[in-house]
Amino acid sequence: MNKAIGVIDSGVGGLTVAYELMRQLPKEQLIYLGDTARCPYGPRVNDEVRTFTWEMVDFLMKKDIKMLIVACNTATAFTLNELKSNMSIPVIGVIKPGARAAINETKTNHIGVIGTEGTIRSNAYTKALNDIHAGLQVQSLACPSFVPMVEQGMLNGEQAEAMVTRSLYSLTQQEELDTLILGCTHYPLIKHTIQHVMGRDVAIISSSEETAREASTILEFRNLLYKGHNTPFHQFYSTGQMEVFATITEEIFKEFIDHFHSVTIEKAIL
Incomplete structure (x- = not known):
């Protein structure tokens, strides 16, 4: 058609x-x-x-x-x-496709989700993940500074890395977390910075x-x-x-x- x-x-x-x-x-x-x-x-x-x-x-x-x-x-x-x-x-x-991809990737069943305040407040990812796999541990975190950062074209560099490091600090302390869902379609534009901050052992999932x-x-x-x-x-x-x-x-x-x-x-x- x-x-x-x-x-x-x-x-x-x-x-x-x-x-x-x-x-x-x-x-x-x-x-x-x-x-x-x-x-x-x-x-x-x-x-x-x-x-x-x-x-x-x-x-x-x-x-x-x-x-x-x-x-x-x-x-x-x-x-x-x-x-x-x-x-x-x-x-x-874009939520259910991202949840499925994360479940396929995780080995520890400990998944992180980052997104806007609205997405995190809705618990949509936690529900989508648990509907498929009830035994998951899901850690959600709102990152309100990321979308304005991307919309301004700040995709890399020292300032971008400093902002991502501050925002994701609590998740970097979760030793069993092995998979992170980018719960906002803006976030893949700073995926490399997020990967660097989280470490190479954490799989970064984009729903795209x-x-x-x-x-x-x-x-x-x-x-x-x-x-x-x-x-x-x-x-x-x-x-x-x-x-x-x-x-x-x-x-x-x-x-x-x-x-x-x-x-x-x-x-x-x-």
Whole structure:
């Protein structure tokens, strides 16, 4: 089916998911919307996250997408079930794929989760992990400074490492912890710094690859994969300034992407 996959995020972090979708599903067209003007979502109250998420969804549904991927952990935590219940197209979040990948990786059954305040407050990862494996020890930690750091383009260097070291100190003291879930799609952009701080014996899990695999499976099962030969035309939209958005995109894709548009999205009527 020659319709696009829609991807939404609170900012630039979901581009890590978009990259994996483009790598694993090279024939599929993507339409990405990052709400950089109102990022971060983590400190916001649940109803505000829900409203903002529906506004992004309404924008993409007008473009006749065939699948929606909520590439924001906070939005997934607070809106995924509602979106699935009210939409006629497949909807995928990033939490369950990340939980499955972490369970496959851990040897000690001691898993750490870092995320925004909203994601950690929701306990969505702990529930997703324990639904699959009740014997896990899960240590969750909110890292509110990470998303603003990434949105400002501070991806490495001494200042970034100092901030990550301070934020993750309590987790570095957990000797049995062998797996850490990056419970925010912004965090893979500072994965190397996080890995250095946590040590090489801790597996760092990003949900991006697993989410793309789930999307591929669902599209195939529902006979929605594009089987033609046209080159996909991807579109990237941002509600805020484009400079950092373009810089981060180039960092992820290792090439210049020129299909950028700055947009204003309409208020949702819920």
